[in-house]
Amino acid sequence: MLLKQWPLSLRVLGVHFAALPASLAAMHIAGYFGLTTGLLQFVLVEGAVAAGLSRWIQLPHWWQAINLLFLPALWLAIQAHIEPAWYLAGFILLLLTSLGALTSRVPLYLSSERAVREVARHIPEGKPVRVVDLGCGLGGLLAGLVEVRPEAELHGIDAAPLPWLFSRLRLGRRAQIRFGNLWSEDLSGYDVVYAYLSPEPMPELWAKVRREMRPGSLFISNTFSVPDTRPDEVVELHDLSHARLLLWQIR
Ligand SMILES: C[S@@+](CC[C@H](N)C(=O)[O-])C[C@H]1O[C@@H](n2cnc3c(N)ncnc32)[C@H](O)[C@@H]1O
Incomplete structure (x- = not known):
């Protein structure tokens, strides 16, 4: 499997490192042809490129979906003008509840x-x-x-x-x-x-x-x-x- 020997986190990040310049180039070409090239168009194109790349390197399905939605979700969050402290609070809460997910890839869910x-x-x-x-x-x-x-x-x-x-x-x-x-x-x-x-x-x-x-x-x-x-x-x-x-x- 392509890049399978790389850690998953690097493969996921690598997708965006490739998708960002590719989408910028696509925007540039689209601008040349007189198409609208705002931030919204950029994040949508980046999402599509990132999803395509994720599929190509055979990331698991949920990562394909996450990479598709990552930048558009970021764009939505920016539009919502949420106080930055809430992001920090969310991150700290996630860390406190799910530290094991970082080291063992085990999140929290409960036995019935x-x-x-x-x-x-x-x-x-x-x-x-x-x-x-x-x-x-x-x-x-x-x-x-x-x-x-x-x-x-x-x-x-x-x-x-x-x-x-x-x-x-x-x-x-x-x-x-x-x-x-x-x-x-x-x-x-x-x-x-x-x-x-x-x-x-x-x-x-x-x-x-x-x-x-x-x-x-x-x-x-x-x-x-x-x-x-x-x-x-x-x-x-x-x-x-x-x-x-x-x-x-x-x-
Ligand atoms: C799926 S939950 C199960 C919770 C509980 N055993 C139950 O059945 O309701 C897994 C738990 O393992 C913890 N965990 C993950 N990696 C761990 C590690 N390396 N050492 C100790 N706990 C860990 C997580 O923090 C999480 O609370």
């Missing part, structure tokens, strides 16, 4: 109640168990488990400041919530490891699971599979996001 019920059903009974939610977000999974499996020792870790603080306040002493990177977490002490991340970190996470988790423990991934390894069980959740739990018994 059905996921909580199914995870609870798979936690072994009749013995002390330690459970960790890697990237615990707003702590919804752990808060649900507290209700139905109060005997379990629950842990959560998150790299984004606001979700971490929220789940910490939400769970208090009922779970141990740490601020940090899931890659630094030693998985060998857990009986059940739960992750609801994204496709991106799954190969590396699976390697970590195989390295660190003990035989007899259980790895559960919400929705995202791991390369070349079938789960021992798949549970369809029939929730709004058509999620499913993939479960691996570690041997």
Whole structure:
């Protein structure tokens, strides 16, 4: 695939670096033929060129759409005369809620109640168990488990400041919530490891699971599979996001 070895962020930016001069040149030629060449026309042409280039270098579909709309949306925002402080506030909020998206390409979205019920059903009974939610977000999974499996020792870790603080306040002493990177977490002490991340970190996470988790423990991934390894069980959740739990018994 074209430029596939480049990081995605560079490919996305590269598209605009190419589209901007190309669109300026197109405007120049259009002006020569007496066509209107205002800022609006420029951003529309740039959007079209950027979308075409994105398609050509086979960026994912959503990036083609984002690149199509990026400059026109910027133009609209300028027309709306929004106070610059709002942009800064939005950026800071995004950073505080989604820091993990920068390092692991994992944004914040939440497990459904059905996921909580199914995870609870798979936690072994009749013995002390330690459970960790890697990237615990707003702590919804752990808060649900507290209700139905109060005997379990629950842990959560998150790299984004606001979700971490929220789940910490939400769970208090009922779970141990740490601020940090899931890659630094030693998985060998857990009986059940739960992750609801994204496709991106799954190969590396699976390697970590195989390295660190003990035989007899259980790895559960919400929705995202791991390369070349079938789960021992798949549970369809029939929730709004058509999620499913993939479960691996570690041997
Ligand atoms: C899809 S959310 C899942 C939230 C929660 N586990 C749930 O099921 O409701 C993923 C979470 O992982 C966190 N995250 C992403 N990368 C991380 C990392 N490297 N270390 C710790 N947390 C991370 C994000 O901040 C986000 O809150």
